Amino acid sequence: MSLLIGDTVPDFKAETTNGPIHFHDWIGDDWAFFFSHPADFTPVCTTEMGRTAQLAEQFASRNVKPIGLSTDSVAEHKLWIEDVNDTQNTTLRFPIVADPDLVISKLYEMIHPSESQTAAVRSVFIIDPHKKLRLTMTYPMSVGRNFDEILRVIDALQTADAKSVALPADWRPGMRAIIPPSIGDEEARAKFPQGYETIRPYLRTVDLEDAKRDAS
CATH class of the missing domain: 3.30.1020.10 (Antioxidant, Horf6; Chain A, domain2)
Known part of the structure:
Protein backbone atom coordinates (compact mmCIF):
# COMPACT_ATOMS: atom_id res chain seq x y z
CA MET A 1 0.00 0.00 0.00
CA SER A 2 1.28 3.45 -0.86
CA LEU A 3 2.23 5.83 1.92
CA LEU A 4 0.06 8.93 1.52
CA ILE A 5 0.30 12.45 2.92
CA GLY A 6 -1.55 12.56 6.23
CA ASP A 7 -0.88 8.89 7.01
CA THR A 8 0.87 7.84 10.19
CA VAL A 9 4.28 6.68 8.99
CA PRO A 10 5.26 3.06 9.61
CA ASP A 11 7.18 2.49 12.80
CA PHE A 12 10.29 0.31 12.82
CA LYS A 13 13.29 -0.75 14.86
CA ALA A 14 16.70 -0.50 13.24
CA GLU A 15 20.43 -0.39 13.79
CA THR A 16 22.01 2.97 13.00
CA THR A 17 25.40 4.62 13.22
CA ASN A 18 24.23 6.15 16.53
CA GLY A 19 22.97 2.87 17.94
CA PRO A 20 19.60 1.07 17.80
CA ILE A 21 16.46 3.16 17.44
CA HIS A 22 12.69 2.72 17.62
CA PHE A 23 11.67 5.21 14.94
CA HIS A 24 8.55 6.80 16.48
CA ASP A 25 10.27 7.08 19.85
CA TRP A 26 13.34 8.57 18.17
CA ILE A 27 11.23 11.29 16.52
CA GLY A 28 9.66 12.17 19.87
CA ASP A 29 8.14 15.65 19.85
CA ASP A 30 10.23 16.88 16.92
CA TRP A 31 9.90 16.83 13.14
CA ALA A 32 11.92 14.36 11.09
CA PHE A 33 13.67 14.62 7.73
CA PHE A 34 13.97 10.94 6.75
CA PHE A 35 15.87 10.41 3.53
CA SER A 36 17.35 7.50 1.63
CA HIS A 37 20.36 7.25 -0.65
CA PRO A 38 21.47 4.50 -3.04
CA ALA A 39 24.83 3.50 -1.60
CA ASP A 40 27.77 4.44 0.59
CA PHE A 41 31.02 5.55 -1.03
CA THR A 42 29.24 7.02 -4.06
CA PRO A 43 29.76 10.61 -5.22
CA VAL A 44 26.27 12.18 -5.23
CA CYS A 45 25.35 10.55 -1.92
CA THR A 46 28.54 11.85 -0.34
CA THR A 47 27.63 15.43 -1.24
CA GLU A 48 24.10 14.99 0.10
CA MET A 49 25.24 13.54 3.41
CA GLY A 50 27.77 16.33 3.72
CA ARG A 51 25.20 19.00 2.97
CA THR A 52 22.82 17.60 5.57
CA ALA A 53 25.60 17.70 8.14
CA GLN A 54 26.54 21.26 7.15
CA LEU A 55 22.92 22.33 7.71
CA ALA A 56 22.71 20.83 11.21
CA GLU A 57 22.02 24.18 12.88
CA GLN A 58 19.38 25.05 10.27
CA PHE A 59 17.54 21.79 10.94
CA ALA A 60 17.88 22.15 14.72
CA SER A 61 16.46 25.69 14.65
CA ARG A 62 13.32 24.23 13.07
CA ASN A 63 13.13 21.32 15.55
CA VAL A 64 13.87 18.88 12.74
CA LYS A 65 15.94 15.72 13.15
CA PRO A 66 17.66 14.40 10.00
CA ILE A 67 18.04 10.65 9.60
CA GLY A 68 19.46 8.88 6.55
CA LEU A 69 19.15 5.35 5.22
CA SER A 70 20.78 3.07 2.70
CA THR A 71 20.90 -0.67 2.20
CA ASP A 72 24.50 -0.82 3.44
CA SER A 73 25.58 -2.02 6.89
CA VAL A 74 26.37 0.05 9.98
CA ALA A 75 30.06 -0.84 9.61
CA GLU A 76 30.09 0.46 6.03
CA HIS A 77 28.21 3.61 7.08
CA LYS A 78 30.75 4.38 9.78
CA LEU A 79 33.70 3.99 7.42
CA TRP A 80 31.95 6.17 4.85
CA ILE A 81 31.21 8.93 7.37
CA GLU A 82 34.96 9.45 7.68
CA ASP A 83 35.09 10.13 3.93
CA VAL A 84 32.05 12.40 4.08
CA ASN A 85 33.62 14.48 6.84
CA ASP A 86 36.95 14.67 5.02
CA THR A 87 35.71 15.49 1.52
CA GLN A 88 32.81 17.76 2.53
CA ASN A 89 34.59 19.61 5.36
CA THR A 90 31.97 18.83 7.96
CA THR A 91 31.16 16.62 10.95
CA LEU A 92 28.27 14.22 10.41
CA ARG A 93 26.44 13.48 13.65
CA PHE A 94 22.91 12.44 12.61
CA PRO A 95 22.09 8.71 12.43
CA ILE A 96 22.19 6.66 9.26
CA VAL A 97 19.95 3.59 9.25
CA ALA A 98 21.38 0.27 8.05
CA ASP A 99 18.91 -1.67 5.91
CA PRO A 100 20.86 -4.53 4.27
CA ASP A 101 17.76 -6.76 4.15
CA LEU A 102 15.68 -4.01 2.43
CA VAL A 103 12.95 -4.31 5.05
CA ILE A 104 12.59 -0.59 5.74
CA SER A 105 13.29 0.38 2.13
CA LYS A 106 10.38 -1.77 0.99
CA LEU A 107 8.16 -0.61 3.86
CA TYR A 108 8.66 3.00 2.70
CA GLU A 109 8.68 2.09 -1.02
CA MET A 110 12.21 3.32 -1.55
CA ILE A 111 13.06 0.49 -3.96
CA HIS A 112 12.07 1.40 -7.52
CA PRO A 113 12.88 -1.65 -9.67
CA SER A 114 13.52 0.34 -12.85
CA GLU A 115 16.31 2.14 -10.98
CA SER A 116 17.62 -0.79 -8.91
CA GLN A 117 16.39 -4.00 -7.31
CA THR A 118 18.63 -3.60 -4.27
CA ALA A 119 19.44 0.10 -3.78
CA ALA A 120 17.09 2.82 -2.58
CA VAL A 121 16.24 5.84 -4.69
CA ARG A 122 16.58 9.32 -3.20
CA SER A 123 13.36 9.49 -1.18
CA VAL A 124 12.43 12.34 1.18
CA PHE A 125 9.84 12.07 3.95
CA ILE A 126 8.99 15.08 6.10
CA ILE A 127 7.26 13.80 9.24
CA ASP A 128 5.62 15.91 11.94
CA PRO A 129 5.66 15.35 15.73
CA HIS A 130 2.39 13.41 15.47
CA LYS A 131 4.23 10.94 13.20
CA LYS A 132 2.13 12.05 10.23
CA LEU A 133 3.63 12.19 6.75
CA ARG A 134 3.49 15.81 5.62
CA LEU A 135 5.52 15.79 2.40
CA THR A 136 7.29 13.36 0.08
CA MET A 137 9.78 13.92 -2.71
CA THR A 138 11.57 11.33 -4.82
CA TYR A 139 14.71 11.96 -6.85
CA PRO A 140 16.42 9.54 -9.26
CA MET A 141 19.78 8.10 -8.38
CA SER A 142 21.65 10.44 -10.73
CA VAL A 143 20.32 13.74 -9.30
CA GLY A 144 21.08 15.18 -5.87
CA ARG A 145 18.44 16.84 -3.74
CA ASN A 146 17.82 20.58 -3.45
CA PHE A 147 18.32 21.36 0.23
CA ASP A 148 17.08 24.94 -0.14
CA GLU A 149 13.74 23.43 -1.15
CA ILE A 150 13.76 20.96 1.73
CA LEU A 151 14.22 23.79 4.25
CA ARG A 152 11.66 25.93 2.40
CA VAL A 153 8.92 23.31 2.58
CA ILE A 154 9.62 22.69 6.26
CA ASP A 155 9.22 26.43 6.88
CA ALA A 156 6.02 26.42 4.84
CA LEU A 157 4.52 23.43 6.64
CA GLN A 158 5.34 24.82 10.07
CA THR A 159 4.01 28.27 9.16
CA ALA A 160 0.80 26.81 7.74
CA ASP A 161 0.24 24.85 10.94
CA ALA A 162 1.00 27.73 13.27
CA LYS A 163 -0.90 30.46 11.40
Missing part, protein backbone atom coordinates in the same frame (compact mmCIF):
# COMPACT_ATOMS: atom_id res chain seq x y z
CA SER A 164 -3.79 28.57 9.73
CA VAL A 165 -2.69 29.77 6.30
CA ALA A 166 -1.75 28.35 2.92
CA LEU A 167 1.39 29.37 1.06
CA PRO A 168 1.67 30.42 -2.59
CA ALA A 169 4.10 29.25 -5.24
CA ASP A 170 7.74 29.97 -4.39
CA TRP A 171 6.79 31.22 -0.91
CA ARG A 172 9.56 31.97 1.53
CA PRO A 173 9.42 33.39 5.08
CA GLY A 174 8.53 37.07 4.99
CA MET A 175 6.31 36.79 1.91
CA ARG A 176 2.52 37.15 1.98
CA ALA A 177 0.46 34.09 2.85
CA ILE A 178 -2.96 32.99 1.60
CA ILE A 179 -6.09 32.68 3.73
CA PRO A 180 -7.64 29.28 2.88
CA PRO A 181 -11.18 29.23 1.41
CA SER A 182 -12.26 27.14 4.43
CA ILE A 183 -11.92 30.27 6.59
CA GLY A 184 -14.85 32.65 6.07
CA ASP A 185 -14.46 36.42 6.06
CA GLU A 186 -15.75 36.87 9.61
CA GLU A 187 -13.34 34.27 10.96
CA ALA A 188 -10.54 35.74 8.84
CA ARG A 189 -11.07 39.19 10.37
CA ALA A 190 -10.77 37.66 13.83
CA LYS A 191 -7.73 35.52 12.99
CA PHE A 192 -5.90 38.27 11.08
CA PRO A 193 -6.62 41.60 12.84
CA GLN A 194 -3.74 43.15 10.89
CA GLY A 195 -6.06 43.01 7.87
CA TYR A 196 -5.83 41.22 4.56
CA GLU A 197 -6.17 41.93 0.85
CA THR A 198 -8.98 40.41 -1.20
CA ILE A 199 -7.76 39.99 -4.78
CA ARG A 200 -10.64 37.68 -5.69
CA PRO A 201 -13.28 36.20 -3.38
CA TYR A 202 -11.25 32.99 -3.38
CA LEU A 203 -7.84 34.71 -3.20
CA ARG A 204 -7.13 36.63 -0.01
CA THR A 205 -3.56 37.40 1.04
CA VAL A 206 -2.19 38.43 4.40
CA ASP A 207 1.14 39.79 5.61
CA LEU A 208 2.12 37.69 8.61
CA GLU A 209 4.97 40.09 9.36
CA ASP A 210 2.38 42.80 10.11
CA ALA A 211 1.09 40.73 13.01
CA LYS A 212 4.62 40.44 14.40
CA ARG A 213 5.15 44.19 14.13
CA ASP A 214 1.79 44.89 15.78
CA ALA A 215 2.67 42.59 18.67
CA SER A 216 6.06 44.23 19.26
Whole structure:
Protein backbone atom coordinates (compact mmCIF):
# COMPACT_ATOMS: atom_id res chain seq x y z
CA MET A 1 0.00 0.00 0.00
CA SER A 2 1.28 3.45 -0.86
CA LEU A 3 2.23 5.83 1.92
CA LEU A 4 0.06 8.93 1.52
CA ILE A 5 0.30 12.45 2.92
CA GLY A 6 -1.55 12.56 6.23
CA ASP A 7 -0.88 8.89 7.01
CA THR A 8 0.87 7.84 10.19
CA VAL A 9 4.28 6.68 8.99
CA PRO A 10 5.26 3.06 9.61
CA ASP A 11 7.18 2.49 12.80
CA PHE A 12 10.29 0.31 12.82
CA LYS A 13 13.29 -0.75 14.86
CA ALA A 14 16.70 -0.50 13.24
CA GLU A 15 20.43 -0.39 13.79
CA THR A 16 22.01 2.97 13.00
CA THR A 17 25.40 4.62 13.22
CA ASN A 18 24.23 6.15 16.53
CA GLY A 19 22.97 2.87 17.94
CA PRO A 20 19.60 1.07 17.80
CA ILE A 21 16.46 3.16 17.44
CA HIS A 22 12.69 2.72 17.62
CA PHE A 23 11.67 5.21 14.94
CA HIS A 24 8.55 6.80 16.48
CA ASP A 25 10.27 7.08 19.85
CA TRP A 26 13.34 8.57 18.17
CA ILE A 27 11.23 11.29 16.52
CA GLY A 28 9.66 12.17 19.87
CA ASP A 29 8.14 15.65 19.85
CA ASP A 30 10.23 16.88 16.92
CA TRP A 31 9.90 16.83 13.14
CA ALA A 32 11.92 14.36 11.09
CA PHE A 33 13.67 14.62 7.73
CA PHE A 34 13.97 10.94 6.75
CA PHE A 35 15.87 10.41 3.53
CA SER A 36 17.35 7.50 1.63
CA HIS A 37 20.36 7.25 -0.65
CA PRO A 38 21.47 4.50 -3.04
CA ALA A 39 24.83 3.50 -1.60
CA ASP A 40 27.77 4.44 0.59
CA PHE A 41 31.02 5.55 -1.03
CA THR A 42 29.24 7.02 -4.06
CA PRO A 43 29.76 10.61 -5.22
CA VAL A 44 26.27 12.18 -5.23
CA CYS A 45 25.35 10.55 -1.92
CA THR A 46 28.54 11.85 -0.34
CA THR A 47 27.63 15.43 -1.24
CA GLU A 48 24.10 14.99 0.10
CA MET A 49 25.24 13.54 3.41
CA GLY A 50 27.77 16.33 3.72
CA ARG A 51 25.20 19.00 2.97
CA THR A 52 22.82 17.60 5.57
CA ALA A 53 25.60 17.70 8.14
CA GLN A 54 26.54 21.26 7.15
CA LEU A 55 22.92 22.33 7.71
CA ALA A 56 22.71 20.83 11.21
CA GLU A 57 22.02 24.18 12.88
CA GLN A 58 19.38 25.05 10.27
CA PHE A 59 17.54 21.79 10.94
CA ALA A 60 17.88 22.15 14.72
CA SER A 61 16.46 25.69 14.65
CA ARG A 62 13.32 24.23 13.07
CA ASN A 63 13.13 21.32 15.55
CA VAL A 64 13.87 18.88 12.74
CA LYS A 65 15.94 15.72 13.15
CA PRO A 66 17.66 14.40 10.00
CA ILE A 67 18.04 10.65 9.60
CA GLY A 68 19.46 8.88 6.55
CA LEU A 69 19.15 5.35 5.22
CA SER A 70 20.78 3.07 2.70
CA THR A 71 20.90 -0.67 2.20
CA ASP A 72 24.50 -0.82 3.44
CA SER A 73 25.58 -2.02 6.89
CA VAL A 74 26.37 0.05 9.98
CA ALA A 75 30.06 -0.84 9.61
CA GLU A 76 30.09 0.46 6.03
CA HIS A 77 28.21 3.61 7.08
CA LYS A 78 30.75 4.38 9.78
CA LEU A 79 33.70 3.99 7.42
CA TRP A 80 31.95 6.17 4.85
CA ILE A 81 31.21 8.93 7.37
CA GLU A 82 34.96 9.45 7.68
CA ASP A 83 35.09 10.13 3.93
CA VAL A 84 32.05 12.40 4.08
CA ASN A 85 33.62 14.48 6.84
CA ASP A 86 36.95 14.67 5.02
CA THR A 87 35.71 15.49 1.52
CA GLN A 88 32.81 17.76 2.53
CA ASN A 89 34.59 19.61 5.36
CA THR A 90 31.97 18.83 7.96
CA THR A 91 31.16 16.62 10.95
CA LEU A 92 28.27 14.22 10.41
CA ARG A 93 26.44 13.48 13.65
CA PHE A 94 22.91 12.44 12.61
CA PRO A 95 22.09 8.71 12.43
CA ILE A 96 22.19 6.66 9.26
CA VAL A 97 19.95 3.59 9.25
CA ALA A 98 21.38 0.27 8.05
CA ASP A 99 18.91 -1.67 5.91
CA PRO A 100 20.86 -4.53 4.27
CA ASP A 101 17.76 -6.76 4.15
CA LEU A 102 15.68 -4.01 2.43
CA VAL A 103 12.95 -4.31 5.05
CA ILE A 104 12.59 -0.59 5.74
CA SER A 105 13.29 0.38 2.13
CA LYS A 106 10.38 -1.77 0.99
CA LEU A 107 8.16 -0.61 3.86
CA TYR A 108 8.66 3.00 2.70
CA GLU A 109 8.68 2.09 -1.02
CA MET A 110 12.21 3.32 -1.55
CA ILE A 111 13.06 0.49 -3.96
CA HIS A 112 12.07 1.40 -7.52
CA PRO A 113 12.88 -1.65 -9.67
CA SER A 114 13.52 0.34 -12.85
CA GLU A 115 16.31 2.14 -10.98
CA SER A 116 17.62 -0.79 -8.91
CA GLN A 117 16.39 -4.00 -7.31
CA THR A 118 18.63 -3.60 -4.27
CA ALA A 119 19.44 0.10 -3.78
CA ALA A 120 17.09 2.82 -2.58
CA VAL A 121 16.24 5.84 -4.69
CA ARG A 122 16.58 9.32 -3.20
CA SER A 123 13.36 9.49 -1.18
CA VAL A 124 12.43 12.34 1.18
CA PHE A 125 9.84 12.07 3.95
CA ILE A 126 8.99 15.08 6.10
CA ILE A 127 7.26 13.80 9.24
CA ASP A 128 5.62 15.91 11.94
CA PRO A 129 5.66 15.35 15.73
CA HIS A 130 2.39 13.41 15.47
CA LYS A 131 4.23 10.94 13.20
CA LYS A 132 2.13 12.05 10.23
CA LEU A 133 3.63 12.19 6.75
CA ARG A 134 3.49 15.81 5.62
CA LEU A 135 5.52 15.79 2.40
CA THR A 136 7.29 13.36 0.08
CA MET A 137 9.78 13.92 -2.71
CA THR A 138 11.57 11.33 -4.82
CA TYR A 139 14.71 11.96 -6.85
CA PRO A 140 16.42 9.54 -9.26
CA MET A 141 19.78 8.10 -8.38
CA SER A 142 21.65 10.44 -10.73
CA VAL A 143 20.32 13.74 -9.30
CA GLY A 144 21.08 15.18 -5.87
CA ARG A 145 18.44 16.84 -3.74
CA ASN A 146 17.82 20.58 -3.45
CA PHE A 147 18.32 21.36 0.23
CA ASP A 148 17.08 24.94 -0.14
CA GLU A 149 13.74 23.43 -1.15
CA ILE A 150 13.76 20.96 1.73
CA LEU A 151 14.22 23.79 4.25
CA ARG A 152 11.66 25.93 2.40
CA VAL A 153 8.92 23.31 2.58
CA ILE A 154 9.62 22.69 6.26
CA ASP A 155 9.22 26.43 6.88
CA ALA A 156 6.02 26.42 4.84
CA LEU A 157 4.52 23.43 6.64
CA GLN A 158 5.34 24.82 10.07
CA THR A 159 4.01 28.27 9.16
CA ALA A 160 0.80 26.81 7.74
CA ASP A 161 0.24 24.85 10.94
CA ALA A 162 1.00 27.73 13.27
CA LYS A 163 -0.90 30.46 11.40
CA SER A 164 -3.79 28.57 9.73
CA VAL A 165 -2.69 29.77 6.30
CA ALA A 166 -1.75 28.35 2.92
CA LEU A 167 1.39 29.37 1.06
CA PRO A 168 1.67 30.42 -2.59
CA ALA A 169 4.10 29.25 -5.24
CA ASP A 170 7.74 29.97 -4.39
CA TRP A 171 6.79 31.22 -0.91
CA ARG A 172 9.56 31.97 1.53
CA PRO A 173 9.42 33.39 5.08
CA GLY A 174 8.53 37.07 4.99
CA MET A 175 6.31 36.79 1.91
CA ARG A 176 2.52 37.15 1.98
CA ALA A 177 0.46 34.09 2.85
CA ILE A 178 -2.96 32.99 1.60
CA ILE A 179 -6.09 32.68 3.73
CA PRO A 180 -7.64 29.28 2.88
CA PRO A 181 -11.18 29.23 1.41
CA SER A 182 -12.26 27.14 4.43
CA ILE A 183 -11.92 30.27 6.59
CA GLY A 184 -14.85 32.65 6.07
CA ASP A 185 -14.46 36.42 6.06
CA GLU A 186 -15.75 36.87 9.61
CA GLU A 187 -13.34 34.27 10.96
CA ALA A 188 -10.54 35.74 8.84
CA ARG A 189 -11.07 39.19 10.37
CA ALA A 190 -10.77 37.66 13.83
CA LYS A 191 -7.73 35.52 12.99
CA PHE A 192 -5.90 38.27 11.08
CA PRO A 193 -6.62 41.60 12.84
CA GLN A 194 -3.74 43.15 10.89
CA GLY A 195 -6.06 43.01 7.87
CA TYR A 196 -5.83 41.22 4.56
CA GLU A 197 -6.17 41.93 0.85
CA THR A 198 -8.98 40.41 -1.20
CA ILE A 199 -7.76 39.99 -4.78
CA ARG A 200 -10.64 37.68 -5.69
CA PRO A 201 -13.28 36.20 -3.38
CA TYR A 202 -11.25 32.99 -3.38
CA LEU A 203 -7.84 34.71 -3.20
CA ARG A 204 -7.13 36.63 -0.01
CA THR A 205 -3.56 37.40 1.04
CA VAL A 206 -2.19 38.43 4.40
CA ASP A 207 1.14 39.79 5.61
CA LEU A 208 2.12 37.69 8.61
CA GLU A 209 4.97 40.09 9.36
CA ASP A 210 2.38 42.80 10.11
CA ALA A 211 1.09 40.73 13.01
CA LYS A 212 4.62 40.44 14.40
CA ARG A 213 5.15 44.19 14.13
CA ASP A 214 1.79 44.89 15.78
CA ALA A 215 2.67 42.59 18.67
CA SER A 216 6.06 44.23 19.26
